[in-house]
Amino acid sequence: MLPFLVPQTIKPPSSPPHLLASASARSSPKLPLCSLPSNPSAADKNPQIQSLSQLGNLLQALQVLPLEPNPSQRTYELLILSCTARSSLSDAVRLHRHLSDDGSDQDPFLATKLINMYSQLGSVEDARKVFDETRQRTIYVWNALFRALTTAGEGLEVLHLYRQMNRTGTQSDRFTYTFVLKACVASENLIELLMKGKEIHAHILRHGYETQVHVMTTLVDMYAKFGRVAYADFVFDEMPVRNVVSWSAMIACYAKNGYPFEALELFWEMMLGENESFPNSVTMVSVLQACGALAALEQGKLVHAYILRKGLDSILPVMNSLVAMYGRCGKLEQGQRVFDQMKERDVVAWNSLISMYGIHGFGSKAIRVFEDMIDSGVSPSPISFVSVLGACSHAGHVEEGKILFSSMAKEHGIYPTAEHYACMVDLLGRANRLDEAAKIVQEMRIEPGPLVWGALLGSCRIHCNVDLAERASRRLFELEPTNAGNYVLLADIYARANMWREVNRVKKFLKARALQKVPGRSWIEVKRKIHSFMSVDEFNPHKEQLHALLFKLSTEMKEKGYVPQTNVVLYDLAEEDKERIVLGHSEKLAVAFGLINCNSGEVIRITKNLRLCEDCHLFTKLISKYAEKEILVRDVNRYHHFQNGECSCGDYW
DNA sequence: GTAGGGTTAG
Structure with a gap:
């Protein structure tokens, strides 16, 4: 024995x-x-x-x-x-x-x-x-230390020692390169490390390692983690040898960096193109993520069928991503069904379900799922609390949220992070309890970061509180001087308060620093094809037709009492011009495209990369009534389910 | 003798 x-x-x-x-x-x-x-x-x-x-x-x-x-x-x-x-x-x-x-x-x-x-x-x-x-110190000894340090998160030390190794004349091998590339990602100081990574990229090419699939895949992944999609793309394109891991790394790169459309395109190329790699469970996780990001339900269903055919439906991360995908595509029953069929459920599976109900505004249901999770013996993770507190916030369940927040440390030994504080600030702020929200920020046990100040500023926007907004934005600008979204948010608050001099001051500031806000984009899937819209898009082939339809609809709805919410426009223009601008918002173009191309009875599903503006919200509510259409719009925060002139968010978003 | 891609939220 x-x-x-x-x-x-x-x-x-x-x-x-x-x-x-x-x-x-x-x-x-x-x-x-x-x-x-x-x-x-x-x-x-x-x-x-x-x-x-x-x-x-x-x-x-x-x-x-x-x-x-x-x-x-x-x-x-x-x-x-x-x-x-x-x-x-x-x-x-x-x-x-x-x-x-x-x-x-x-x-x-x-x-x-x-x-x-x-x-x-x-x-x-x-x-x-x-x-x-x-x-x-043979190369094995060096490599072992590099691996140990990278695992321990000491990437900077690896890079320091790598320099030392080169000076001693020890030659790197293909293992060394994978370790030092990973070390670049496993550290904090981003831009310097990206430069270092590029330098190592040059060493790799100089020493003829471009045929080593492990090395090149790690390179793709390093650029992906830095968000440098174009670089990752370039390396992937130039790879003489690719396997399933390289394909998956590139698909994940797109899916994680806001290019879900490209992720799906590459997936189909992998499936149908002339190569010998076939997707596996890891590939499918990123593909499902991309479907979810685009609310591309039909694509998602195809992927689901493929998963069943390949017998990947016993793999936990695949099933978890499937639940999340149905949730993000607005198919709650399907998401719940997949969850019910799972043989084992970990905390990620439960979190996916909680957030599915949360983003659809079913706060009580999300809380019930959270409780079911604990009853079933699964301990909540920090993300469980982000999800359930977010659910409370979307549904306005302030008291329940406060109880859950205080139970975190006491009952579950989880200490709130910036994310959790931001959820609480959002919860209280949305409910117009700005004083309480500000008090939370003041009394936080950790230094409030951009997430928390951003949540406070967002709440000030909803309730038009200029004083508090100025205080929050001052801190926010110090912490994130180049995030244009924060300046736009403040300008928006000034605009609502009719403080046009201040609006112009913020806009001048943005211009002087060449900062640009992220342009609004919307996507819609029609007959398994994804169509993308931007408000300023000269090249859209459907532009004329869509604008004509929107103009007609707007005119008709005005007769029935629709008043365009032009205060969302940050320019001090004539009312007529403001109306023209809001009518061209990407989300309205997508709605118009859906009205023309979706069959009657079919639900229109749209995703948007920013928060839905008040005018698009009102417009879509009215359209859902007059065109008798069910319209689902997922904005950056949550789902809006428009039906018969009402929205599931109850105008609380 | 050592290596590469993935799940939930924000």
């Missing part, structure tokens, strides 16, 4: 006995130490395993007994692996002492193993000590 080598927590092995019985010590797999106990008969017969048993006992006795006289490299290697498998740092330290005593710690092979061991046991300091004490 090997009680020492095999902790109870390690699950029984699935590896066949022949793997364990490998004759060559060097080629034996990593598993055997964990795999031994389930097959005692094999262990009895196998000399290798018998010696493992002795080693186990030996290690157990390390404190009092000496090791065998001259432990071999293989003996030490197995002992190191055993410490890692048992997660015992104290044994690891004792073992390390033995290696130091007989000089084996100077063996670069064992030094590498020691570094890996300490890294996996969570002690990067000890890993570093091993490295510092190793005189013969």
Whole structure:
């Protein structure tokens, strides 16, 4: 029996006995130490395993007994692996002492193993000590340290040491490049590290590594994490060899950086183009994300069918993304159905469901799901609270939100982060309890960041509180001097208060710094095709037709009492010009396109990249009544379900 | 002897 080598927590092995019985010590797999106990008969017969048993006992006795006289490299290697498998740092330290005593710690092979061991046991300091004490630093030793430091989030140190390594004349290999590229991402100071990453990119090309698919994929991913989609795109295009991981990295890059349309395009190219890579579960997660971002329900359904056909429906992250996709496409029943069919549900699955109900304004339902989650024995995560507090905010459930917020630390041991405080500020601010919201900011246990001040400024906009808005924006501008959205928000508040001099001052400031607000964009899926609209889009082939229809609708609705909400326009123009501007908003163009192209009875689904403006909201409500159409619009915050002249948000958004 | 892509929110 090997009680020492095999902790109870390690699950029984699935590896066949022949793997364990490998004759060559060097080629034996990593598993055997964990795999031994389930097959005692094999262990009895196998000399290798018998010696493992002795080693186990030996290690157990390390404190009092000496090791065998001259432990071999293989003996030490197995002992190191055993410490890692048992997660015992104290044994690891004792073992390390033995290696130091007989000089084996100077063996670069064992030094590498020691570094890996300490890294996996969570002690990067000890890993570093091993490295510092190793005189013969082979590329394996360097790579092990780079990996350990990157895992511990010490990317800057990796880059510092990488420079040192280059000076000593040690050549990087393909593993080094993947580690140092990852180190660029695993640090804080963004722009400098991007420069460093580009420099390493140049080294890679200079040394002829562009055919190494691991290296190039890591490069794609590094640019993706920096949000440099064009660079990622370029590297991917130039790759001579691609596999499923490279395709997935590029699709994820698009999906995560606001290019969901391109993500879907690449997915179809992967499916239908001439290449030998086929999507797997990881690919599908990003593809579902892209469908959700576009509210592309028909595409999403196709993807769902593919998942079923390929048998990927038992994979938890895939199912979680599927729930989220249906939620974001406005198909609550479908989302709930997928969730109900799941055999196992983790906290992410529950969070997806909570946020699905939350963004649709079903606050009470979201709270109930949150409670069901706890009843089922799943502990909430910080994201669970972001979702459920967001749900309270959208539905105006202030008291429930306050109770949940105070339960975070008390009942669940989760301390509020900036995200949670921002949710509370939003919840109170929206409900016109600005004093309470401001008090939360004042009494926060952490420094209020841009998220929190932004939430406060947003609330000031809803309730037109100029004084508080000026205070919040002052801090916000200090923290995010180049975020044009914040300045636009303040200008909007001034405009609502008819303070045009101040509006112009903010606009001049923006112009002087060449800051531009993100242009409004809307998307609509019609017959599995996605169409995109911008308010200023000279090249849209449907422009004339859509404008004509909108003008006609607007005129008719005015006769029925529609008054255009022109106060959303930040220019001090004649009323007529303001009306023309609001009538050209991207979301109205998408509605008009949907009216022309969707069959009767079909729901119009639109997504927008910004918050819905008051005029588009009112206009769409009226259209839903006069055209007898159900219209779903998801803006950056939540869903609006327009039907028969009403919106599911109850004009509270 | 070591390596690359993914889930929920904002």
